[in-house]
Amino acid sequence: METKEELETTRKIVEELLRDDILCRNSDKWLVFRVLEKICQTNGVKIFVPFNLFERFPAYESISRIRRKIQNDEKKFPPTDPVIMAKRAAKERRFRKEFKYGQT
Numbered sequence: 461m462e463t464k465e466e467l468e469t470t471r472k473i474v475e476e477l478l479r480d481d482i483l484c485r486n487s488d489k490w491l492v493f494r495v496l497e498k499i500c501q502t503n504g505v506k507i508f509v510p511f512n513l514f515e516r517f518p519a520y521e522s523i524s525r526i527r528r529k530i531q532n533d534e535k536k537f538p539p540t541d542p543v544i545m546a547k548r549a550a551k552e553r554r555f556r557k558e559f560k561y562g563q564t
Contacts, residue, residue: 473498
């Protein structure tokens with residue numbers, strides 16, 4: 461889970477990009493691409509992935525959703541880090557409680 465500082469930094473970057481790059485307003489993929497690019501630039505790292513290639517990458521949410529399905533539903537390839545396992549379990553409990561998921 462991201463720290464409050466990481467979330468604030470991400471919000472600043474996203475807000476700046478939404479303000480300055482009109483394409484970010486219409487395409488989450490382009491927004492993600494630009495956020496990653498901005499973070500790399502801020503840390504002195506230059507990466508280059510042509511957007512036409514990046515555009516063919518699956519969405520982050522799709523990758524995460526498929527990973528959850530494999531690990532949680534199919535019970536395959538569980539995480540090996542106990543800290544990660546505990547964080548995911550806590551996040552799931554909070555989600556279920558907040559959204560009353562799985563409760564009648």
